[in-house]
Amino acid sequence: MNLDRGHEAGASLPGSARVPPASAEGGYGVTAVRPPENPATRRRDAGAPRAPLCTGPLPAAGLTRRHFLNRFGMGLGGIALAHLLNPLRAVAEEQTYHGHAGILGAPHFPAKAKRVIYLFMAGGPSQLETFDYKPTLNQRNGEDLPESVRMGQRLTGMSGNQAILPLAGSIFKFQQHGKAGAWVSELLPHTAKVVDDLCFIRSLYTEAINHDPAITFMQTGSQLSGRPSIGSWLSYGLGTDNENLPAFVVLITPGKVDQPLYARLWGSGFLPSEYQGVQFRSGKEPVLYLDNPAGISADSRRSMLGRLREIQEFQKAEFGDPELDARIAQYEMAFRLQSSVPEVIDNSKEPDSVFDLYGPDARKPGTFASNCLLARRLAEKGVKFIQLYHQGWDQHGNLPKGIANQCRETDQPAAALITDLKQRGLLEDTLVIWGGEFGRTNYSQGKLTSTDYGRDHHPRCFTVWMAGGGTKPGTILGETCEFGYNIVRDPVHVHDFHATMLRLLGIDHERLTYKYQGRRFRLTDVFGKVVEGVMA
Numbered sequence: 001m002n003l004d005r006g007h008e009a010g011a012s013l014p015g016s017a018r019v020p021p022a023s024a025e026g027g028y029g030v031t032a033v034r035p036p037e038n039p040a041t042r043r044r045d046a047g048a049p050r051a052p053l054c055t056g057p058l059p060a061a062g063l064t065r066r067h068f069l070n071r072f073g074m075g076l077g078g079i080a081l082a083h084l085l086n087p088l089r090a091v092a093e094e095q096t097y098h099g100h101a102g103i104l105g106a107p108h109f110p111a112k113a114k115r116v117i118y119l120f121m122a123g124g125p126s127q128l129e130t131f132d133y134k135p136t137l138n139q140r141n142g143e144d145l146p147e148s149v150r151m152g153q154r155l156t157g158m159s160g161n162q163a164i165l166p167l168a169g170s171i172f173k174f175q176q177h178g179k180a181g182a183w184v185s186e187l188l189p190h191t192a193k194v195v196d197d198l199c200f201i202r203s204l205y206t207e208a209i210n211h212d213p214a215i216t217f218m219q220t221g222s223q224l225s226g227r228p229s230i231g232s233w234l235s236y237g238l239g240t241d242n243e244n245l246p247a248f249v250v251l252i253t254p255g256k257v258d259q260p261l262y263a264r265l266w267g268s269g270f271l272p273s274e275y276q277g278v279q280f281r282s283g284k285e286p287v288l289y290l291d292n293p294a295g296i297s298a299d300s301r302r303s304m305l306g307r308l309r310e311i312q313e314f315q316k317a318e319f320g321d322p323e324l325d326a327r328i329a330q331y332e333m334a335f336r337l338q339s340s341v342p343e344v345i346d347n348s349k350e351p352d353s354v355f356d357l358y359g360p361d362a363r364k365p366g367t368f369a370s371n372c373l374l375a376r377r378l379a380e381k382g383v384k385f386i387q388l389y390h391q392g393w394d395q396h397g398n399l400p401k402g403i404a405n406q407c408r409e410t411d412q413p414a415a416a417l418i419t420d421l422k423q424r425g426l427l428e429d430t431l432v433i434w435g436g437e438f439g440r441t442n443y444s445q446g447k448l449t450s451t452d453y454g455r456d457h458h459p460r461c462f463t464v465w466m467a468g469g470g471t472k473p474g475t476i477l478g479e480t481c482e483f484g485y486n487i488v489r490d491p492v493h494v495h496d497f498h499a500t501m502l503r504l505l506g507i508d509h510e511r512l513t514y515k516y517q518g519r520r521f522r523l524t525d526v527f528g529k530v531v532e533g534v535m536a
Helices: 039-044 065-071 073-085 135-139 211-220 230-238 298-319 322-345 352-358 368-380 399-423 494-504
Strands: 115-121 174-177 182-185 198-205 248-252 278-280 385-390 430-435 462-467 475-477 487-489 514-516 519-521
Touching: 115 230, 115 368, 115 399, 198 487, 198 494, 230 248, 230 385, 230 494, 248 368, 298 322, 322 368, 352 368, 352 399, 368 385, 368 399, 385 399, 399 430, 430 494
Parallel strands: 115 385, 115 430, 198 475, 248 278, 248 385
Antiparallel strands: 174 182, 198 462, 430 462, 514 519
């Protein structure tokens, strides 16, 4: 089983997770005090110098570097080496885990949401073609972007050298829908029917102007790679409601050519690897390296895992390495997934009415429609965080054709997910999120014609919607200027968005932390405030 953290150098066992390799020295940390002896330790140390600490001279011949550092200087050299080789393991005793309940044991506040389904539209969907109607752009179509509107804000290198930045009004029609009169494009007729269940944030903003840092920011709370993803934080904090399935599952629409997605976007960063996301794929092997090889029975695999656990318990007793706990947990999870995954992905018993609700693509494994249906099934099974990625929204040119295709693939399934969850009584405690990493410019990148144009990246304002899970239905929060370039009311930063998401799950974002390299990290870094306006 591949839990998708990208341990290329790690060993892999069929029916088990790939795991990180041992350190260059062959071990997992150093302690200055020798633990009780066991047979595994005796065999491993056969032939090595053995003497209690501080008993006088010890022959230097035959000493390994690790033994030398442990034996001399009261063992301080070994402690220093442990910090250099792996600071996380060296301070492992400071972290305490609580199994399936999560580190928090219980939420800080009464939780309104028990789980999250995040529909991530990778590439940056244009808010000006979907939910942020700006007739001024149509009225001033082709005019240069006024400096009084841009105010010196930075542009990408893709449009920054254009002679002019011609304002581009959307060629698509908009209408108001629902009790709140939300503007919705003609591209999204199914979403328009469920707007009274949605909570729009039209004033989200970020500092990231390029895809990789922007997506990384939205998914991990930092523009720099290496931090834990949202799902990993939730898995770490709240644990799992179903020990037979991962707490964090990732679904990606295959065959979409656009900005790349990396496994680190659903990785656990410096958290133990058991909290990383598990990618489910369409096809014969939904989870990589999960099936037993030919000739190996389930009983044989169970017996092997039992012996493996005993060996790793010996290592844990000697080295105190928390990654060993994660490794054992992944092996055990892999074994349980062998029976639970085929059951949850088998949608053959779903009635035709459900497939009709999600649209014609729902019967095609791997499509966004099929993944939305699978997300509902995973939510029913107690999966805590379900991350869907749908690429293809990066329309620098030929935007009208490109975004029309994207909306056709996603509109009906996303609306059906809301309807389906609501009918089953799950929407009340399931938080559904739709959105990308940033918005698009109000001017055309490249040539502007009456039927064609493109839009560059715009981090200063974009739209997302949330539904269920304690959000306020039929709400529109925030407003952008008449040019759709700047926020004029209720700005919401990415950190605020994350803080609000955690609050809906009953978590105080300032108190879900993990100590790493001497600092206590959190999803919202040192920022973030809860947006009360979206909470019911």
